[in-house]
Amino acid sequence: MYDMPEEIDVVADGSLRIITLNRPESLNAVNDPLHSGLATLWTRLSEDQDARAAVLTGAGKAFSAGGDFAYLQELSQDAALRAKTIAHGREIVLGMARCRVPVVAAVNGPAVGLGCSLVALSDIVYIAENAYFADPHVQVGLVAADGGPLTWPLQMSLLLAKEYSLTGAKISAQRAYEIGLANHVVADPVAEALAAAKKISELPKQAVESTKRMLNIHLERAVLASLDYANVAEDQSFQTEDFRTIVTRLNAKKN
Numbered sequence: 467m468y469d470m471p472e473e474i475d476v477v478a479d480g481s482l483r484i485i486t487l488n489r490p491e492s493l494n495a496v497n498d499p500l501h502s503g504l505a506t507l508w509t510r511l512s513e514d515q516d517a518r519a520a521v522l523t524g525a526g527k528a529f530s531a532g533g534d535f536a537y538l539q540e541l542s543q544d545a546a547l548r549a550k551t552i553a554h555g556r557e558i559v560l561g562m563a564r565c566r567v568p569v570v571a572a573v574n575g576p577a578v579g580l581g582c583s584l585v586a587l588s589d590i591v592y593i594a595e596n597a598y599f600a601d602p603h604v605q606v607g608l609v610a611a612d613g614g615p616l617t618w619p620l621q622m623s624l625l626l627a628k629e630y631s632l633t634g635a636k637i638s639a640q641r642a643y644e645i646g647l648a649n650h651v652v653a654d655p656v657a658e659a660l661a662a663a664k665k666i667s668e669l670p671k672q673a674v675e676s677t678k679r680m681l682n683i684h685l686e687r688a689v690l691a692s693l694d695y696a697n698v699a700e701d702q703s704f705q706t707e708d709f710r711t712i713v714t715r716l717n718a719k720k721n
Contacts, residue, residue: 514567523656570666590649616696
């Protein structure tokens with residue numbers, strides 16, 4: 467559905483759209499097709515006039531483990547791929563911020579890097595008891611242009627946003643709930659998210675969509691205030707010796 471790559475599965479269930487990050491063998495780590503698909507997904511969801519609510523989750527044991535190490539190494543070496551990816555990152559962020567359809571995240575396992583960002587840009591979040599968030603961009607020498615630093619200051623205190631962005635530390639499900647990154651910690655996040663999305667889909671369409679837009683105007687303004695700087699800084703960080711050394715070591719360890 468929506469002409470997505472196989473790495474993104476979109477299924478219609480009446481007026482609901484169930485979106486699944488679909489690289490379970492790699493813990494839904496982000497590669498180029500997955501990233502490119504996410505860049506167009508949210509506009510296509512908005513254009514689907516039959517869609518009233520969506521659930522976003524991951525196949526298998528994880529929501530998303532973040533960037534695929536091989537993909538990250540390609541980005542350090544290929545300027546054209548890097549430019550495309552940074553532009554797509556911008557489209558993912560603004561696409562989610564502007565999407566008219568409410569998105570309920572079902573965090574079934576670790577949500578790391580871009581996975582963590584997708585959750586932060588969703589509208590309601592259900593997280594499994596054993597799941598966690600982390601934005602470890604700095605740990606690999608990268609600036610998180612589409613990551614936690616863009617959205618977290620709206621969701622938790624600035625001090626906490628700085629702590630988790632500057633250290634890349636894991637945020638447990640319970641801690642995420644306590645600081646405002648998740649609405650509910652549950653045993654079955656997919657079932658709970660589907661139930662919530664169904665309730666939303668049955669409410670008056672214009673009222674739901676306009677209320678979401680009113681709330682997300684705050685999000686979009688905050689994102690636009692720093693997004694241009696973040697994109698330039700991220701591009702620079704992909705070209706540093708620190709990043710190249712770290713990602714080379716990670717790939718060697720993986721292989």
